[in-house]
Amino acid sequence: MKILLFLAKGFETMEFSVFVDIFGWARNDYGYPIDVETVGFSKTVNSTFNILVIVDKIIDEIDINDYDALAIPGGFEEFGFYDEAYNEEFLSLIRKFDEQNKIIATICVGALPLGKSGILKNRNATTYHLKDGYRQKELQKFGVNVINQPIVIDDNVITSYCPQTAPEVAFTLLAKLTSKEKMNIVKKAMGYSL
Secondary structure (H helix, E strand, O other), X not given: OEEEEEOOOOEOHHHHHHHHHHHHHHHHHHOOOOEEEEEEOOOEEEOOOOOEEEOOEEXXXXXXXXXXXXXXXXXXXXXXXXXXXXXXXXXXXHHHHHHOOOEEEEOHHHHHHHHHHOOOOOOEEOOOOOHHHHHHHHHHOOOOEEOOOOEEEEOOEEEEOOHHHHHHHHHHHHHHHOOXXXXXXXXHHOOOOO
8 A cells, every 4th residue: 555645835844744654653663564755846855844854656656546545634834835735736636536435534624625626515624723713714615624633534534723732633644544453552652541
């Protein structure tokens, strides 16, 4: 199995790293055969706090048939997150994952490109909830039924409302790709209470 981890310019490092760590533990310590492959619009992607990450592939090289899930960390507007997160090539990739009912997991404002792509129309989702819920209002404009909860699952889509939810989103994705029992083994090994 393989997860495509999309890094838009200005992505938030904490929201990116949970997928690498949790699935790294699952693969390394427990032999769960799930790889994480990073992708961006360029080979080097600058995060919100100026951490440069060299991705495995650029978006033009992606064949969605090679992947079982798509993971999208959020990012900061002032660092250019929406320049790439709202790019039509990425929105098309999101639509293709959804058309094949593949799992899409987002953290915080990583849900907004899903909304813009149209896949969340008339579906339940959430996004960043603080500062008067301005990002949730933005998501609602895409025809989304916004639920103000930490994590919202609607069929194949997992959304969450802030960086604090990042580990739980990755654990939820792990459970969907393996089982709740296998996820709990990794969760316990990493020191998270069950």
